Amino acid sequence: RKEVEQDPGPFNVPEGATVAFNCTYSNSASQSFFWYRQDCRKEPKLLMSVYSSGNEDGRFTAQLNRASQYISLLIRDSKLSDSATYLCVVNWMDSSYKLIFGSGTRLLVRP
Amino acid sequence: ETGVTQSPTHLIKTRGQQVTLRCSSQSGHNTVSWYQQALGQGPQFIFQYYREEENGRGNFPPRFSGLQFPNYSSELNVNALELDDSALYLCASSLVLAGGSEFFGPGTRLTVL
Numbered sequence: 001r002k003e004v005e006q007d008p009g010p011f012n013v014p015e016g017a018t019v020a021f022n023c024t025y026s027n028s029a030s031q032s033f034f035w036y037r038q039d040c041r042k043e044p045k046l047l048m049s050v051y052s053s054g055n056e057d058g059r060f061t062a063q064l065n066r067a068s069q070y071i072s073l074l075i076r077d078s079k080l081s082d083s084a085t086y087l088c089v090v091n092w093m094d095s096s097y098k099l100i101f102g103s104g105t106r107l108l109v110r111p
Numbered sequence: 112e113t114g115v116t117q118s119p120t121h122l123i124k125t126r127g128q129q130v131t132l133r134c135s136s137q138s139g140h141n142t143v144s145w146y147q148q149a150l151g152q153g154p155q156f157i158f159q160y161y162r163e164e165e166n167g168r169g170n171f172p173p174r175f176s177g178l179q180f181p182n183y184s185s186e187l188n189v190n191a192l193e194l195d196d197s198a199l200y201l202c203a204s205s206l207v208l209a210g211g212s213e214f215f216g217p218g219t220r221l222t223v224l
Contacts, residue, residue, distance in 0.1 A: 004153075032212075034212055042217070043201055043215035043216060043217050043218055044154065044201070044215050045215070046212045046213075046214070049212060087153050087154075098156055098167055098169065099144065099156050099159075099213065100156065101146075101153035101154045101155070101156075102153050103151075103152055103153045104152075104153050
């Protein structure tokens with residue numbers, strides 16, 4: 001089983017749609033959780049951290065379910081500029097620090 | 112505030128050669144991590160440096176090595192290059208040793224022929 005798993009997509013949605021991405025992680029000792037956005041041939045950029053209580057930043061809502069080892073990202077009212085790859089990221093300490101990225105979910109927002 | 116910078120932006124090497132990639136962390140950040148990103152994949156954690164010591168390491172062979180300097184800048188060295196080493200190499204810095212989010216540089220695209 002992969003340490004962090006995501007549906008690769010692509011998700012092809014019209015402008016204004018609501019889209020949700022899911023991510024599962026294998027290590028129950030995971031401590032911190034993030035969503036990053038990566039545009040084509042660019043570096044990943046932090047979109048938002050994910051907290052157990054859930055958090056929202058404008059059109060973006062992230063949820064964490066520690067019992068199910070599951071993270072989600074919801075994007076409302078999709079914009080053309082939301083087209084990118086969304087990376088689920090999990091951070092844990094076992095014998096040493098590790099930051100594990102999923103392979104990413106590709107989103108295409110069409111006019 | 113200066114962001115994370117990396118050099119060079121692109122590099123072409125041949126099998127068996129050695130390469131050194133450089134990274135300057137974001138102002139005020141004392142922790143640097145290196146990642147390898149193959150086409151169509153997420154970044155793979157190579158290692159992290161904190162206070163000039165390796166703090167964590169992913170599943171990469173010993174021919175991948177690194178350094179961190181007193182000014183928190185860092186180098187990634189790869190010996191005996193293989194074709195599969197062709198990838199985007201990303202450096203990321205953070206302020207918190209573990210558990211914090213990281214800020215990435217633009218990367219160095221390495222091609223091994």
